[in-house]
Amino acid sequence: MSYKKGVVKTTYIAIIIAIIVIAAIGGMAYMYMKPAPPAKESIKVGISLSLSGGFAAPGQRQLWGLTMWVEEVNERGGIYVAEYGKKLKVSLIYYDDRSDSATATRLYERLITEDKVDILLGPYGSGITLATAPIAEKYKVVMLSQMAAADTIPAKGYDYVFTLLAVASRFGLSRVELLDSLSPKPKTFALLTSNELYPLTVARATKTLWEKAGYTSVFYEEYPKGVTDFSAILLRAKAADPEVFYAVCYPADAFVIMRQMKDIKFAPKLIFLDDGPNDPKFVEVFGKEAEGVFTQMSWHWELPFPGVKEFVEKFKARYNELPRHWSAYPYAAGQFIEKAIEKAGSLDSAKLRAAFLELKDVPTIVGPVTFGDWTNPMGEKLKQINLGAINFGLQIQKGEMRVAIPRKYSSVDIIYPWPGWAS
Amino acid sequence: MLQVSEVDVSYGHFQVLSGVSLQVRDKELVTVIGSNGAGKTTLLSTIAGLLPPKRGEIRFMGKRIDGIPPYKVVEEGLVLVPEGRGNFSRLTVLENLELSAYTRRAKERKDETIEEVFNLFPILRERMHQKAGTLSGGEQQMLAIGRGLMARPKLLMLDEPSLGLAPKIVLQIFSILRRLKEEGITILLIEQNAHRALELADRAYLLETGRVAMQGRGEELLQDPRLRKLYLGI
Amino acid sequence: MIPSADTILQLIVQALLLGSIYVLMAVGLNVIYGVVKAINWAHGAFVMLGAYAAYWLYELYGISPYASAVFSAIALAAIGAFTHELLMKPFFGMRYFRAITLVVTYGLAILLINITRYMWTDVLRGVNLGVPPATIGAISISRPFLYGGLVAIALSILFYLMLKRTQIGRAARAVSESRKHAMLVGINPNVMSRFMVISGAAMAGVTGSLISTIFAVTPEMGSVLGIKAITIVILGGLGSYAGALIGGLMIGFAEASGTYFLGARYQPLLYFLTLLIVLSIKPTGIAGEE
Ligand SMILES: Nc1ncnc2c1ncn2[C@@H]1O[C@H](COP(=O)(O)OP(=O)(O)O)[C@@H](O)[C@H]1O
């Protein structure tokens, strides 16, 4: 009995060992003889979009811009990838983050780990971008951010995150050009800004650059959220008697500021309101008085970059409105990705990243794109931002927003000084 | 006129009144006496509609009034001058009086009634534009009674009008009650000052821990030896 | 920088006008508090809805906000009635009534603000009447501000007289003092509280109409103004008419002069300090009782 039992036991052990050995050999063989990657069918581009919630309106327009690029590139047969020796079509994988950072963070994890996308596009807004950029960095997947202007994101120094849109601190560059191109040159300026992070960055950068360029600040004020009445602030600004009045503000504030400037008869030679006059509603409401007021946009439909005209026409025909930067920048991001994949000849993240950094002056509808590092006027080091990105200075002329700055892209003369309030 | 039958009232699980029955006839002055906590205030509150009875019914001029809200009870002509007087301290004396002629019936005769109240309590006329909160205790009580009258009550219920007043003022209050009685106003009076109340009353009830322990004509109760010992301290 | 006499005069006028708008807003809130004994957190949202009503009527039909204020008042009165019946009355007499109403109306405020944001987005809106400012001597005043302030003052006085002189006003004050004793006089306190919540909401509607011509109309104004109104009534004394008046003017002056002399960035701090100082001297507010 005991002998027989021993034989049975030995046999079992032998069988188990055999199974383990075979499994191990098979596994190793599989690993070593791993065939070429399964034929790649498409280039997967992943993005989380704010299709509902607070950012739904710009989020939807972001999708429109992207869709136009995807369709166009696929009509051309796709993008040539040397590694596969053929053109691959682009497939866009997107989800709705409901304008919520936490949701967007989960969605980027999913895009990377489950959908296995080849490249990521950034979401809408600095807030969500700031929350999701670390995901791209963690998995080392290239993320091209197109809708975030906060300096804080490139200031983090991520290797895999690229910022296409002009960061807030770069707005100052075109503000300096604006004052420099006036004649006679103004000497003094008043600057009023919301004290939220983004306007504050714009304002501080501009103030630094203006002062460096020799203009004197006679009034500087940061106003907190919740200010509804600007009359006391404006009274003080008026008392300082500046030649230039620049407010980095939200549209609703611009509306009140403009109205109350008139009420107290504050008439500087130049009025620049960051947000507000760039809404067609502003011109409608203020009519003639809006004439000559300056504002800004990240992009404009009359810019002389190649492809802009075609893009604008197609967009208008399709969506029945003028495209804004919400659509132009995602489209331009696509244009850049196309060039980067061709140059890398691969969908490997490290190779793509290298290609992003090597490419210079890639023509897009937002202008030539070159990624590089830059130190902003406040001395912060920003990594991998678009050195070609411009924040355009616009002037309202005959009821239309016209590109005024940079002068080289402008087709109009600047009206200066501002004609003043109609009596 | 007022018929309370077999009424039970409780605060939550704590029963305060058990099977209380009571009657007030036209032009009568009926008093309910009893020690502190016997349930007198609870009884008046229930009649006034501030508390719902658990059992039993209350009729006024033949109409059932238990379960209807206090402001409807007032409209029926049944008016309570509550314990603590219930004046509005932030309103002036005049405003208090004017406000108290709130029902349509009372409003129609407002000016006339105010004149009567001022004649009854000349001090109120002097204090007319003063905030009620600034009056003395006696004046407050006069205002409270005056307010009760402003409502042109068919039956006026008073909850311890002499409480906390100086003896001289108490005397004054009782003489006014007597005058009201003589003018033919029906009154249901609650008093701890049992002696004076019984003297004044046509009929009286003694309430002990939520039950009617004794009832009869005022003089009868005054003569009762047990009551004399316990409530009159004689 | 020492301001000129003209500037100071201008600043005072500005503060008065701003203050009077605040007074109207605070009176509306206190009217509700007085009788219901609950803070209506949604008051700012009511003001915002009034402003949107004025805006849309102006935008679509060209109706002047001064005329459409009547409509705003009616629309908000309806919302006030709804608020009273569904969000306040069911909780009357409950132990934590104040806390419950505060939470419930806070929820209502969020709901209204978000519905507005959803329907009309954050887009810039506002009524620009385009009237030139009024010039008196060296000072120049916005006409909408001037008219708004005057209407606000007139309405506040009118409401004050209503409270003081009419039977319904006396009844409201009586209910505010004691629901129980008011009932014993023959007042139906539910009718009174409904009436006052409706009045308060209607006043919010009018405030909104006036504000639409002065400031921008955004969903956010619902929370910004709501917090201001609550600050004012707490400062002035909950439920007190005089408190709303003093508190409103005080905040108007603090805001205008603080912004001018210290700078706009200190506005939240200024609010906080004013509140802190006043409440540490008199915890029930300037004109508060109890
Ligand atoms: N609101 C109340 N809740 C609970 N118990 C009460 C309340 N009011 C009175 N009581 C109780 O009911 C009893 C009768 O009170 P009350 O009617 O005020 O007596 P009285 O007026 O005869 O002094 C007392 O024991 C008292 O403690």
Ligand SMILES: [Mg+2]
């Ligand atoms: Mg009692």
